[in-house]
Amino acid sequence: MPSSLNVRAGAVSLLILLAIIGIWHLATVSVKGDTSTAGMTAEQIEYQKMMGKDAASTKTTGFPTPMDIGGAIVRQLSDPFYDHGPNDKGIALQLAFSLGRVALGFCIAMLVAIPLGFLIGMSPLFRKALDPFIQVLKPISPLAWMPLALYTIKDSSISGIFVIFICSVWPMLINTAFGVAAVRRDWLNVAKTLEVKPLRRAFQVILPAAAPTIVTGMRISMGIAWLVIVAAEMLVGGTGIGYFVWNEWNNLSLTNVIFAVLLIGVFGMLLDLLFARFQKWVTYVE
Amino acid sequence: MTFLQIDNLSKRYAPHLPPVFENVNFTIDRGEFVCIVGHSGCGKTTILNVLAGLESATSGYAYMDGREIHGPSLDRGVVFQSHALMPWLSVRRNVAFAVRSRWPEWKRAQVDAHVERFVAMVGLAHAIDKKPSELSGGMKQRVGIARAFAIQPKMLLLDEPFGALDALTRGTIQDELLAIVHATHQTVFMITHDVDEAILLADKVLLMSNGPHARVAEIVRNTMSRDRVRATVHHDPQYYRIRNHLVDFLVNRSKLIQAGTTDRVGDRPVIVEPGLVPGDEPLVRPHAEAA
Numbered sequence: 001m002p003s004s005l006n007v008r009a010g011a012v013s014l015l016i017l018l019a020i021i022g023i024w025h026l027a028t029v030s031v032k033g034d035t036s037t038a039g040m041t042a043e044q045i046e047y048q049k050m051m052g053k054d055a056a057s058t059k060t061t062g063f064p065t066p067m068d069i070g071g072a073i074v075r076q077l078s079d080p081f082y083d084h085g086p087n088d089k090g091i092a093l094q095l096a097f098s099l100g101r102v103a104l105g106f107c108i109a110m111l112v113a114i115p116l117g118f119l120i121g122m123s124p125l126f127r128k129a130l131d132p133f134i135q136v137l138k139p140i141s142p143l144a145w146m147p148l149a150l151y152t153i154k155d156s157s158i159s160g161i162f163v164i165f166i167c168s169v170w171p172m173l174i175n176t177a178f179g180v181a182a183v184r185r186d187w188l189n190v191a192k193t194l195e196v197k198p199l200r201r202a203f204q205v206i207l208p209a210a211a212p213t214i215v216t217g218m219r220i221s222m223g224i225a226w227l228v229i230v231a232a233e234m235l236v237g238g239t240g241i242g243y244f245v246w247n248e249w250n251n252l253s254l255t256n257v258i259f260a261v262l263l264i265g266v267f268g269m270l271l272d273l274l275f276a277r278f279q280k281w282v283t284y285v286e
Numbered sequence: 287m288t289f290l291q292i293d294n295l296s297k298r299y300a301p302h303l304p305p306v307f308e309n310v311n312f313t314i315d316r317g318e319f320v321c322i323v324g325h326s327g328c329g330k331t332t333i334l335n336v337l338a339g340l341e342s343a344t345s346g347y348a349y350m351d352g353r354e355i356h357g358p359s360l361d362r363g364v365v366f367q368s369h370a371l372m373p374w375l376s377v378r379r380n381v382a383f384a385v386r387s388r389w390p391e392w393k394r395a396q397v398d399a400h401v402e403r404f405v406a407m408v409g410l411a412h413a414i415d416k417k418p419s420e421l422s423g424g425m426k427q428r429v430g431i432a433r434a435f436a437i438q439p440k441m442l443l444l445d446e447p448f449g450a451l452d453a454l455t456r457g458t459i460q461d462e463l464l465a466i467v468h469a470t471h472q473t474v475f476m477i478t479h480d481v482d483e484a485i486l487l488a489d490k491v492l493l494m495s496n497g498p499h500a501r502v503a504e505i506v507r508n509t510m511s512r513d514r515v516r517a518t519v520h521h522d523p524q525y526y527r528i529r530n531h532l533v534d535f536l537v538n539r540s541k542l543i544q545a546g547t548t549d550r551v552g553d554r555p556v557i558v559e560p561g562l563v564p565g566d567e568p569l570v571r572p573h574a575e576a577a
Contacts, residue, residue, distance in 0.1 A: 186366060186368060186370035187370060187372055189340060189364075189366065189370065190364075190366070190370050190372075192339075192340060192357075192358040193338055193339070193340070193358045193359075193360075193362070193363065193364045194358075194360060194383075194384055194387035194388070194437070195358060195359060195360050195387060196387055204383065205372070208372070208374045208375075209372075209374075211374075282374075284373040284374040284417070284419070285373060285417070285419035286373050286419070
């Protein structure tokens with residue numbers, strides 16, 4: 001029974017989560033150590049302060065406890081849209097910047113990858129001709145593209161978008177090419193015997209047939225794009241969730257860093273869910 | 287008046303290989319239902335593909351309606367062995383795709399009406415909005431047939447359309463096909479392995495010897511009445527004469543002809559009427575002239 005399985009899986013997930021939080025709590029609380037000053041002489045208190053082990057300073061040392069994170073979550077999410085200047089923006093605004101860059105870079109990548117993928121899929125000549133270029137450019141890390149992008153494009157935001165584009169174009173391209181090349185002969189024969197024109201055939205036969213593979217490529221590309229934006233923003237700075245992480249790291253506010261990391265994970269998951277839904281829509285049963 | 291003419295067709299896949307078939311000659315008249323029967327590997331599907339325009343022969347010519355067959359055309363509808371329905375479209379949309387290919391200027395309502403008519407003809411009006419994955423094998427094949435009929439082609443090509451179906455479903459669809467063909471006076475060329483099917487449906491049965499070097503050895507004229515019905519056809523005295531002749535060919539003579547050890551090795555296939563015994567008058571001249 002599926003619902004029983006879901007319920008049981010949910011319960012196990014919850015248990016695992018509680019176990020993780022429990023272990024985390026134990027690990028971080030014990031590291032903080034005992035900061036009470038009861039029964040200490042004045043010299044001992046002074047010594048404690050010097051060693052940075054007193055109550056005032058231990059707030060910023062040691063790994064944050066789950067309670068700290070909880071506090072950060074509440075604090076950040078209670079006012080997510082504030083804007084106090086270039087270095088101090090609410091978390092929702094930072095996310096909006098990141099998502100915007102990802103969306104733009106991804107869309108441009110889509111506009112390039114899908115038509116090119118069609119071309120490669122349908123023409124063995126172009127597939128062989130473009131193959132060396134694809135194989136050489138594909139493994140280049142996004143961060144390696146950054147210096148080139150910054151030097152030529154100069155604008156850090158556009159460089160970020162360019163880097164997203166150059167890294168998320170490959171899975172879509174390769175998957176589209178594969179999907180188009182693998183369209184069943186039968187359907188192409190049907191189109192032939194019905195004298196279907198090439199454009200109509202591309203949109204009404206090849207595209208729907210290859211759609212599941214293409215959307216899989218888009219899903220993978222989106223995952224990569226989200227990874228890349230965080231790294232790119234860390235490097236380039238300005239706005240965005242990656243920049244937020246880097247900024248909070250420079251402030252030594254590990255609590256906020258962990259909170260941002262969690263948010264990155266959650267939003268990555270949401271983006272993937274979005275594409276999973278899209279994939280379900282285009283899937284067909286043969 | 288010949289509608290389709292095949293002249294000395296032969297197909298060789300590579301220069302150093304023997305031809306799959308050679309010197310294939312036959313004609314089909316308008317409104318005729320022709321079946322081709324033979325063992326696997328004798329090139330039946332290749333001949334059909336040449337007629338459909340999906341493949342080209344190594345040598346020889348195929349003419350339809352006075353014009354040479356050069357490529358695929360809406361004038362030659364095809365029903366494939368695996369229904370080849372597009373799984374992301376419903377039955378209605380699958381047939382509409384074909385209808386729109388043929389008449390792109392039609393309006394939505396007109397296309398819908400036309401589609402519904404042909405889907406009803408194959409008895410699937412209740413399933414018209416289902417996707418192929420929700421249909422049984424027989425239903426899918428019916429949709430394929432509806433799609434091919436919907437474009438009202440000059441000739442219909444069927445590649446073992448009922449091969450994947452069970453015997454019961456096959457019987458029902460044969461009846462339906464016969465009814466539609468008689469109603470529309472459709473010219474049909476069909477490949478089949480089923481001898482009974484060929485006798486029921488066809489006006490003419492082409493018998494191919496074994497490949498390689500296969501050829502159309504005989505043309506068997508079906509001299510039974512044209513309003514034969516599956517339920518009663520086997521009571522006709524001609525039925526088993528024809529059937530025995532066909533089975534005899536498939537079991538014995540197809541191999542012998544390939545090996546060149548019989549007397550029938552001429553270029554033109556022999557036309558026989560095994561249903562008739564000496565002294566019989568044929569009930570109906572093969573294929574009455576239409577209009």
